[in-house]
Amino acid sequence: MSGKGMSQSDPILVRIFKKESELEVWKRDRSGQYALLKTYPMCRWSGQLGPKKREGDRQAPEGFYAVTADLMNPRSQFHLSFNLGYPNSLEKSQGATGSALMVHGACTSSGCFAMTDEGVTEIYGLAREAFAGGQRSFQVQALPFRMTPENMARHRNNAHFAFWQNLKEGSDHFEATKQPPKLAVCGRRYVFNAKDGSASMTPGAPCPVIELDPQVQPLVSQRQDRDQARFAELVSAGAPAMSYAYLDGGMHTSFRAMLKNLGPERMQPMVAGKVEISRPDAALADPFAGDDSAWAMITRSLAKQ
Known part of the structure; x- marks a missing residue:
């Protein structure tokens, strides 16, 4: 932290990227902007890309959340946690339903983001110190993937694309300003950094x-114009x-090598649902052709059972 111009008590912000299975902790530095402190590998998340809708x-x-001190749980059955x-x-x-x-x-995971005990210990400690330093809540940006033009182009046919465009607005505001965007909600969408x-x-x-x-708009517009041009290209x-x-x-x-060693029998309870694969439509005849990842091998084994 000292090398990045940060102290333990400085405020934090958390970004979660499902597809990349990564969680980032950002922290305010002496410049007043937020900078990336550390990226944590995510051990498990469940479901598929897209928002949660029901219990x-x-x-x-997926969305923008504010975590207050009362949402921290030091007695979690999964070591430590925050809601x-x-x-x-x-x-x-x-009308969304669900809890915890x-x-x-x-x-x-059954709807949560599992970080391993070691990972969540660090993240929990960073949050605890930020609260002790006076931060009243920290923003969590839970996103389907890194909101680049390349990823948006890959997922443009998804039923959730319009929702992801709205999430990208918030991501763009943060990337352009390195400040947590102010949130409001109307018209079934998020609104970011509305004028006072x-x-x-x-x-x-x-x-x-x-x-x-007006201090934010030119920075965000410049970024969005560049990304839209790249998307169209x-x-x-x-x-x-x-x-x-x-x-x-x-x-x-x-974590995939560990899963390979566990074997498909112990993996089976964790596998069921729908998620995207990184292949054009023409490759669907054998969606795992040429893919020797441990995850693909485990899935092939399960398909034979």
Whole structure:
């Protein structure tokens, strides 16, 4: 921290990327902006890319959340944990159900983000010190993947694409300013960094005319214009869109060798659901052809049972 101009008590922000199975902790430095402190490999998340909508769907949530001190759980059955606060105000307005969606230890998930005991110990400690330093809540950005033009182009045919475009707005605000974006909700979407004094916004109600904070707008617009141009270039060049196969969730590549050693019998309870595969439609005749990853080998073994 000292090498990055940070202290233990400085505020934090957490970013979660499902597809990459990574969790980032960002921390405010002496410049007043947030900088990346550390990236943690995620041991397990369940479900598929896309938001959580109902209790029992095994989906890990996607969205923007505020974690307060009362959501920290030092007595978790999974070592240590903190509750994301799902459903948030947007999700409640859409009738979403579910509870106890956590970042926790261990390496098992039914809608949570499992970091292993060692990983969650560090993350929990960073949050604890930030609260002790006066931070009242820290923002968690739970995203389907890194919101690059390349990833958006790959997933442009997904049913959740419009929702992901809204999530990308928030990601763009953070990337452009290195500050947690101010959140509001209206019209079944998130609104980021609305100008102070803007008309009030109500979850589930239509959005009023929205003006962005004038200090933020040029920075965000520049980034969005560049990404939109790159997205259009990729689509025009014929970049393939993703196809889908049945598989449940994912994990960071650093954990796959361990799974190979566990064997398919112990893996079977963890595999069921649907997630994208990184192949164009033409490759679906054998979706695992040429893929020798441990995860693919385990899945092939399960398919034969």
